[in-house]
Amino acid sequence: MATTGDIISAQPWAALGLGRQRLIFVGGKGGVGKTTTAATLGLMAADQGCHCLIVSTDPAHSLGDIFGQSLGDREQQLLPHLWGVEIDPEAEADRYIGTVKQNLRNWVKPHLYSEVNRQMDLTRLAPGTLEAALLERLSHLMDDGLERYDRIIFDTAPTGHTLRLLSLPQLMAAWTDGLLRRRQQSADLSQRFRQLGDNQDLLPKSPSQDWRTEQIHQILSDRQRRFYRARRLLLDPAMTAFLLVLIPEKLPILESKKAWEALRQGQVPVAALVINRVLPKTALGDFFETRRAQEAEYLRQIQQDFRQLPQFQVPFFAKDVQGIEALRQITQFLTT
Numbered sequence: 001m002a003t004t005g006d007i008i009s010a011q012p013w014a015a016l017g018l019g020r021q022r023l024i025f026v027g028g029k030g031g032v033g034k035t036t037t038a039a040t041l042g043l044m045a046a047d048q049g050c051h052c053l054i055v056s057t058d059p060a061h062s063l064g065d066i067f068g069q070s071l072g073d074r075e076q077q078l079l080p081h082l083w084g085v086e087i088d089p090e091a092e093a094d095r096y097i098g099t100v101k102q103n104l105r106n107w108v109k110p111h112l113y114s115e116v117n118r119q120m121d122l123t124r125l126a127p128g129t130l131e132a133a134l135l136e137r138l139s140h141l142m143d144d145g146l147e148r149y150d151r152i153i154f155d156t157a158p159t160g161h162t163l164r165l166l167s168l169p170q171l172m173a174a175w176t177d178g179l180l181r182r183r184q185q186s187a188d189l190s191q192r193f194r195q196l197g198d199n200q201d202l203l204p205k206s207p208s209q210d211w212r213t214e215q216i217h218q219i220l221s222d223r224q225r226r227f228y229r230a231r232r233l234l235l236d237p238a239m240t241a242f243l244l245v246l247i248p249e250k251l252p253i254l255e256s257k258k259a260w261e262a263l264r265q266g267q268v269p270v271a272a273l274v275i276n277r278v279l280p281k282t283a284l285g286d287f288f289e290t291r292r293a294q295e296a297e298y299l300r301q302i303q304q305d306f307r308q309l310p311q312f313q314v315p316f317f318a319k320d321v322q323g324i325e326a327l328r329q330i331t332q333f334l335t336t
Helices: 034-047 063-067 089-107 110-124 129-148 159-196 207-234 250-265 286-305 324-334
Strands: 023-027 052-056 076-079 082-086 151-155 240-246 270-278 311-315
Touching: 023 034, 034 052, 034 063, 034 076, 034 082, 034 151, 034 240, 034 270, 034 324, 052 129, 063 082, 089 110, 089 129, 089 207, 129 151, 129 207, 240 250, 250 270, 250 286, 270 286, 286 311, 311 324
Parallel strands: 023 151, 023 240, 052 082, 052 151, 240 270, 270 311
Antiparallel strands: 076 082
C-alpha cells in the first residue's frame, strides 16, 4: 500500500469540508440515505487510489445490496481499492459476552461457572451492552484498520445509537481506569498484610493466582489504551470528520439539529450536511408542485439552521440507487 501522505489528496474532498481525514462518520436519522452517501464516498476514495474500508454498523444493512454483493462480518473486497464489512451489533454483543464469560471461567472456581453464566446472560440484556460491544469492535478497527487502509468510512446506525456510541470511549476509559486503580489498591493492601506477617504470607498466593492477576491487568490495560486512542482520534479534526445526512422533512431536520448540537458539545468535528431526495425540477404535476412548495420551506429552514455547515443537495432519483454507475451520478452532487 502506498503511504497515506502519497495517496490521500484534499481533492475532490475539499468541497465537502474534508481534507486528509482518515476516519469519516456518516450519520443521521434512519432511512435518509446514510448508506448511499457512505458508499459514494467510498467509491470516490477508491477512484482516487485510496485503500478504503466502508464499515456498516446499521442493523438494517444495505451496503452489500448497493454494490450487488453479499457482505458479512468479515472485510470483503468490493472493487479495486475498496472493501466493505457489515457488523451485526447483536452478533457482536453475543461474541463480546462470550469472550467475557470465557475470561471469567479462567479466574473463578468451577462451582461458580453457572452463576457467572447467569450474570453475564443478564448483562447481555442490559442497556448499553450493544453499544459497548460495538465500541470494542470499532476500537479494534481503528487500531489495526488504520495500518491497512488509507480511509475508513463508517455508515452508522440511526442518530441516537451513534451519539451514545461516540460518548462511550470516555465513559469506558474512565470505568477501566477505576478497575485498574482498585486492582492496584488490592495488590498494595495484600503486600502490607504480607509484610505484617513476619515473612509469613497471611494471604496465600499461588502461581496460578499471580497469572490470573497479571492477565486481568493486561486485558484492562489493553482496553484502556484502545479506548483512550479511540477518543483521541474521534476528537482530532485532522483525523476525523462527521457528515450529517437528512432529507427535507420535519422529523429528520429536528433530529439532525439535536445531533449537530450533541456532536458540537462532544467536540466531534462536523464537516458538512448532505440533503438527500430533493425533488428534481422535472417532477411535474399538482402532487409534485404541492410537495415542492412544502419542500422549499424545509430547505429554507435547513439553510438557516445549518448555515455554518457546507450543504449539498442530492436529487430524488427515479430508481433505487444500486450499482457503481448510480453512485457515480451522486458523486457530482457532492463535489460541486
